[in-house]
Amino acid sequence: MADNLSDTLKKLKITAVDRTEDSLEGCLDCLLQALAQNNMETSEKIQGSGILQLFASLLIPQSSCTAKVANIIAEVAKNEFMRIPCVDAGLISPLVQLLNSKDQEVLLQTGRALGNICYDSHEGRSAVDQAGGAQIVIDHLRSLCSITDPANEKLLTVFCGMLMNYSNENDSLQAQLINMGVIPTLVKLLGIHCQNAALTEMCLVAFGNLAELESSKEQFASTNIAEELVKLFKKQIEHDKREMIFEVLAPLAENDAIKLQLVEAGLVECLLEIVQQKVDSDKEDDIAELKTASDLMVLLLLGDESMQKLFEGGKGNVFQRVLSWIPSNNHQLQLAGALAIANFARNDGNCIHMVDNGIVEKLMDLLDRHVEDGNVTVQHAALSALRNLAIPVVNKAKMLSAGVTEAVLKFLKSEMPPVQFKLLGTLRMLIDAQEAAEQLGKNVKLVERLVEWCEAKDHAGVMGESNRLLSALIRHSKSKDVIKTIVQSGGVKHLVTMATSEHVIMQNEALVALALIAALELGTAEKDLESAKLVQILHRLLEDERSAPEIKYNSMVLICALMGSESLHKEVQDLAFLDVVSKLRSHENKSVAQQASLTEQRLTVDS
Numbered sequence: 001m002a003d004n005l006s007d008t009l010k011k012l013k014i015t016a017v018d019r020t021e022d023s024l025e026g027c028l029d030c031l032l033q034a035l036a037q038n039n040m041e042t043s044e045k046i047q048g049s050g051i052l053q054l055f056a057s058l059l060i061p062q063s064s065c066t067a068k069v070a071n072i073i074a075e076v077a078k079n080e081f082m083r084i085p086c087v088d089a090g091l092i093s094p095l096v097q098l099l100n101s102k103d104q105e106v107l108l109q110t111g112r113a114l115g116n117i118c119y120d121s122h123e124g125r126s127a128v129d130q131a132g133g134a135q136i137v138i139d140h141l142r143s144l145c146s147i148t149d150p151a152n153e154k155l156l157t158v159f160c161g162m163l164m165n166y167s168n169e170n171d172s173l174q175a176q177l178i179n180m181g182v183i184p185t186l187v188k189l190l191g192i193h194c195q196n197a198a199l200t201e202m203c204l205v206a207f208g209n210l211a212e213l214e215s216s217k218e219q220f221a222s223t224n225i226a227e228e229l230v231k232l233f234k235k236q237i238e239h240d241k242r243e244m245i246f247e248v249l250a251p252l253a254e255n256d257a258i259k260l261q262l263v264e265a266g267l268v269e270c271l272l273e274i275v276q277q278k279v280d281s282d283k284e285d286d287i288a289e290l291k292t293a294s295d296l297m298v299l300l301l302l303g304d305e306s307m308q309k310l311f312e313g314g315k316g317n318v319f320q321r322v323l324s325w326i327p328s329n330n331h332q333l334q335l336a337g338a339l340a341i342a343n344f345a346r347n348d349g350n351c352i353h354m355v356d357n358g359i360v361e362k363l364m365d366l367l368d369r370h371v372e373d374g375n376v377t378v379q380h381a382a383l384s385a386l387r388n389l390a391i392p393v394v395n396k397a398k399m400l401s402a403g404v405t406e407a408v409l410k411f412l413k414s415e416m417p418p419v420q421f422k423l424l425g426t427l428r429m430l431i432d433a434q435e436a437a438e439q440l441g442k443n444v445k446l447v448e449r450l451v452e453w454c455e456a457k458d459h460a461g462v463m464g465e466s467n468r469l470l471s472a473l474i475r476h477s478k479s480k481d482v483i484k485t486i487v488q489s490g491g492v493k494h495l496v497t498m499a500t501s502e503h504v505i506m507q508n509e510a511l512v513a514l515a516l517i518a519a520l521e522l523g524t525a526e527k528d529l530e531s532a533k534l535v536q537i538l539h540r541l542l543e544d545e546r547s548a549p550e551i552k553y554n555s556m557v558l559i560c561a562l563m564g565s566e567s568l569h570k571e572v573q574d575l576a577f578l579d580v581v582s583k584l585r586s587h588e589n590k591s592v593a594q595q596a597s598l599t600e601q602r603l604t605v606d607s
Contacts, residue, residue, distance in 0.1 A: 005034050005042065009049040024058075028068040035075040043076040052076075052089035059094035061101050070098065070109035077116035077124075087123045096131035099140070108155050111137070115162035125166055125173060134177060137163055141185050146192060153196045156189065160202035164209060174213050182206075183216060187223040194232055204244045211251040220252055226261035233270055239285045242274075246292045253296060259303035263310060271297045272321050279330055287332075294336035297322070301343035311344055314353040319344065326362045331375050334366055338381035345388035355395045360386070364407040376416045383408065383422035390429035400436050412449050417459040424453070424465035428472050434479075441473035441482030447489045454494035467498040468506060471513040483521040492517065492528035499537055504548045507541075511554035518561035526565045535562065535571040542580045549589035556581065556592075556599040563606050578603050 012027040034042040046052065058069045073091060076082045086092075091113075098110040114133055117124040128134065137159050144152055163182065167173040190203045207225070210216045229245055229252075236242045249267070252258045262268075271293040278290040301307045310318040322344075325337030341359060345351045367382050386408065390399055404426070411423050431437040440446055453466035470491050473482055486492070495517075498510035514534065517525045541547050541555045559577060562568040581603060584596035 004030070005045055008034070009045065009051055012051055013049075013054065024065050025068065028065055028072060031072050032068065032075070035072065039075060040079055043079045043082050046072075046076055047082060047085055052085055052091070056090045056094050059091070059098060061098060061106075066098065066101075067103065067105040067109045070095065070106065070113045074109055074112035074116050077113060077119075080120070083117050083119070083121040084123050086117050087121075087127045092117070092124075092127035092133075093131050096128065096133040096136065099133060099136040104151060104155060107140070108158055111155065111158040111162045115158065115165045118162065118165040120165075120168075125170065128166055129173065129176075134163065134166060134173075135180055138177070138180050138182050138185060141182075141189065145185065145188055148193065153193055153199050156193070157196075157199045157202050160186070160189070160199065160206055164202065164206050168209055171213060174210055175215055178210060178213065178216050178219060181219075183210060183219040184223050187220075187225050187228060190228050190232070191224070194228070194235075200232065201244065204248055207248040208244075208251070211248055217252070217255040217258065221255055221257040221261070225252065226258060226265045226267070230262065230265040230267050230270065233267070239289060242289065243292070246296065249296060250292075250299070253299045256303040256305065259300050259306040260309070263300055263306045268297065268300065268310060268318055272318065275325075275333065279328070279333065290330075291332050294325075294332055298336050298339045298343060301340055304346070307343055307346065308350075311350055314350070314357060323359070323362070326366050331378060335375070335378050335381050338363065338366060338378065338385050342381065342385040342388050345385060345391075348392040351389050351392045351395055355389055355398055360389065360399055360402045360404060363389075364402070364404065367407050367410070371410050376414075376419060379411060379414070379416075380418045380422055383411070383419065383426050387422055387426040387429055390426060393432070396430055396432055396436075400430060400433065405430060405436065405440060409443075409446065412446060417456070417462050420453060420456075421459070421461045421465055424450075424462065424469050428465065428469045431469075431472055431476050434477055437473050437476035438479045438482060441477045441479060442485055444485060444489065447473075447485050447491065451486075451489045451491045451494065454491070464501075464503075464506065467494055467501075468509060471495060471498065471509040474513040474516050475509065478516060478520070480520050483517050484524055487517070487521065487525045487528060490528075492525050493532040496529065496532035496534050496537060499534075499541070504551065507548075507551050508554060511551065511558055515554065515558045515561050518558060518564070522561070522564050526567065529562070529565075530567055530571070534558075535568060535575060539575045539577060539580065542577075542584065549587070549592050552584060552587070552592050553589075553595050556584070556595045560599055560602045563602060569606065572603070 008027050008030040011023070012031070015024045015027055031042070031046070055069055055073060059066060073086060073095070077086055095110050095114055098106055099114075101107055101110070114128055118128055141156060141159055144156055163177060167177050186203050186206055190200060193199045211220065229249060233242065233245045233249075236245065249262070253262060274289060274293040275297075278286040278293075281287065281290075301310065310316055312319065322337055322340040325333040326341070328334055328337070341354065341363065345354060363382050363385055367379065370378050370382075386399070386404060389395055390404070408423055408426050411419055414420055414423070427440065431440055447470075450466045450470050453462050454470070456462045456466070470486060474486065495510050495513055499507055499514065501507050501510070514529075518529075538555045538559055541551055547555075559572060559581075562572065578600065581596050581599045585593055585600065587593045587596060
């Protein structure tokens with residue numbers, strides 16, 4: 001065999017120059033046979049013989065051997081080590097020229113050759129890009145799209161595969177294909193050839209690649225991709241095939257317009273059916289599919305229109321089914337159910353309806369099941385849902401009387417930042433009422449934990465929410481007892497630091513809370529305010545031209561409140577506040593200018 005191959009390669013060199021078609025064809029058949037028996041070894045011999053360079057001259061449209069030469073190139077390019085030599089031998093340009101052939105076999109083998117050379121090869125892709133191969137292939141896909149005979153479908157599959165290898169994991173080449181209009185063509189292909197498994201699979205893999213790119217979403221949204229994918233999904237029985245469709249659906253469903261199209265095409269019903277079928281199975285594939293289906297369901301609810309369509313005033317079948325997931329014994333369904341409720345709870349109307357219909361009790365029961373060694377993702381999701389439900393004013397009192405704060409406080413000992421963050425957010429949403437703020441503000445365990453979390457420098461979200469909750473407890477309770485608890489737990493310095501936050505809303509909340517401390521319990525807090533350098537910070541805030549009007553206003557209110565303390569009063573005098581304040585009398589904001597006059601009078605009287 002080896003001697004035979006060497007003879008063939010020598011003979012091929014001579015016949016390639018003479019162009020004797022018959023003997024050339026015999027040599028090519030011999031090579032194809034050798035490649036079929038041992039591709040790698042034969043490819044190495046071909047490379048060593050220098051015959052690749054001759055192939056470029058054999059790739060001519062008129063020759064009857066052209067398809068066989070392209071086939072040999074396709075076979076050798078299956079080996080990674082042969083792809084760059086194919087490029088270096090100058091084969092790309094004549095191959096791309098052959099894409100203009102009318103001969104179906106030539107087109108098929110040329111598509112295979114180019115596809116294999118591009119596979120995982122930067123050099124191959126670059127050469128095809130420079131030769132303009134992609135546009136010709138897309139034009140072929142368009143013109144051949146409607147022909148359903150097997151030979152044509154085989155060619156379409158090869159062309160799709162070639163484009164996939166050409167652009168896989170390469171954003172700029174994928175963007176090029178999108179600009180050439182490949183997406184509507186592939187969607188049309190999928191619709192017409194949905195009976196052809198190989199071609200369908202190629203389209204799905206191509207969609208999966210392209211859908212990752214943000215610029216593709218708009219083009220996808222202008223096609224009927226949602227309808228085609230749902231139609232295809234309904235036909236699939238095999239897990240692997242459904243998984244392929246899921247891999248396309250997930251990135252596409254990130255786009256709000258496509259979310260709505262998928263809902264309208266009936267995807268949700270398919271997902272609910274999968275959940276029902278797989279919920280009691282312990283097979284690995286079924287567990288994975290249940291997770292994918294329920295995750296996708298939650299993703300569809302992130303779009304405002306798709307969510308509202310599925311809510312159907314709280315009477316919809318989908319909403320009811322999702323509700324039934326929460327008491328389930330399956331952690332994945334509990335998680336998806338709680339996340340779905342959090343997504344439904346994105347407007348006041350939905351939140352009010354859900355609270356009136358007993359959702360809070362279901363979520364509290366779920367939390368109860370996860371207090372000891374619970375599932376962190378379920379805890380996080382249930383707390384997210386409660387936090388969202390607590391946003392409408394009318395829901396707060398109802399949720400307080402249902403015992404939500406007690407349920408949430410059970411998670412105070414959690415060491416998981418995502419759970420801590422949602423716990424804090426839920427409590428902050430609930431304590432607009434004076435009574436609730438007072439009750440929580442006197443809870444020493446809670447306040448001590450808040451003070452501890454105010455130092456969670458690795459978790460900015462937890463740190464910010466802790467500060468905001470401390471401030472809210474003071475602002476809403478206006479209670480001396482709450483202030484004493486916070487001072488004794490070491491919370492004052494954190495409120496002073498919060499006054500320097502980059503977020504105006506947080507600065508403001510801190511200043512208002514500090515003003516209440518100074519008005520109600522100045523004696524108790526005096527030392528902490530001093531050591532936290534509050535007076536210097538207020539001087540800086542008033543001097544800084546970038547400070548918002550409300551920050552300047554509340555800083556001056558706080559200065560006046562601090563005058564009741566001898567030591568703080570002295571600090572105010574030493575820092576020459578009068579100069580800064582008198583300049584603010586001409587501030588463009590009327591409230592600031594008025595407060596500046598009042599503060600100036602106070603400082604003058606007390607100096």
